[in-house]
Amino acid sequence: GIPACAGCHGPAGAGLPAQYPRLAGQYAEYTATQLKTFRTHERANDPEKMMRVIAGKLSDAQISAVAEYAAGLR
Ligand code: HEC
Known part of the structure; x- marks a missing residue:
């Protein structure tokens, strides 16, 4: 879903x-933090x-996985 x-x-x-930000190569920690703050609406x-x-x-596990994945994209 x-x-x-x-x-x-x-x-x-x-x-x-300028609508959809680049995710590829972004630090995994940054991506994960953004997803968590979207999740809490912060x-x-x-x-x-x-x-x-x-x-x-x-979930937290899914956020970590997708953040690691994006960081590895070039
Ligand atoms: C319906 C379109 C759409 C889909 C699908 C979507 N995003 Fe986004 N995403 C956006 C938009 C729009 C923004 C920018 C919001 C803003 O800052 O204006 C964004 C921002 C982000 C950011 C913050 C980037 C930054 O540089 O701060 C992350 C991280 C992100 N998305 C991850 C994901 C992930 C992971 C998925 C799949 C699970 C996903 N997005 C699916 C539209 C989408």
């Missing part, structure tokens, strides 16, 4: 400026709650 990250952030996580600058809805469905 989670929309594919690549649908908005691009197949290789390159993003689509970060709420995403249009139409796009990221808050998605992050709300992710």
Whole structure:
């Protein structure tokens, strides 16, 4: 039930400026922190709650996994 990250952030996580930020190569720690703050709504600058809805469905383990994955993309 989670929309594919690549649908908005691009197949290789390159993003689509200026709406969809690049994820590829980003520090895993940074990505994980952003997902956790979207999840708690501490970060709420995403249009139409796009990221808050998605992050709300992710577990800590899923956040770590996806953050590690994105960090490895080039
Ligand atoms: C419906 C489109 C959409 C989907 C699907 C989506 N995102 Fe996003 N994401 C966005 C938008 C838009 C932003 C930028 C919000 C802002 O700061 O304006 C964003 C921001 C982010 C950020 C913060 C980036 C930064 O540099 O601060 C992360 C991390 C992120 N998304 C991860 C993910 C992951 C992981 C997935 C898959 C589980 C995902 N996104 C799926 C639209 C999407």
